[in-house]
Amino acid sequence: MLAFPQITALCAGLLGLISFVLAFHVGSYRGKTKISLSHGGNQEMLVRIRKHGNFTEYVPLALILLGLLEMSGGAGNTAIWVLGGMLIIGRITHPMGLVADNIGHPMRAVGALLTMLMTLVCSGWLIYNYVATM
DSSP: OOOOOHHHHHHHHHHHHHHHHHHHHHHHHHHHHTOOSSOTTOHHHHHHHHHHHHHHHHHHHHHHHHHHHHHHTOSOHHHHHHHHHHHHHHHHHHHHHOOTTOTTOHHHHHHHHHHHHHHHHHHHHHHHHHHHTO
C-alpha cells in the first residue's frame, strides 16, 4: 500500500512524450504561420490547439486516478496495465481522429471512449475501495 506507482510512472513518461509531440505541432505551426496568439482564424491552427488542449484537459486527472489506484493496492498490476494502456492508446488515437470536417471520425471516437472508460473505471474502483473499507 502506498508504494511507488511504477506502472503509472511509465504511463506518465509515455504520455509526456505524446504531450511534447502535440505541443511541438502547435509551436512549429505558429512559427510557420506567424500566428502569435490563439488561432488567428486559421482552421489548421485551431485543430492543432484543440488536439493539445484536449490532451491537457483529460490526462492529468486520469493519471492521478491511475496512480492512486495503483498506490492503494486496490487493483492488481494487470488491471493497472490495462487501464494505463487504455489511456495511452486513447490519447494517441484521439488526436489522429480530431479533424475539422468529420466529427464522427472513428479514431476520435475510439480515443474519447477509451479515455472516458478508463477514467470512469478508475473513479468507480477508487470509490468502491473506499466504501469497502468503511
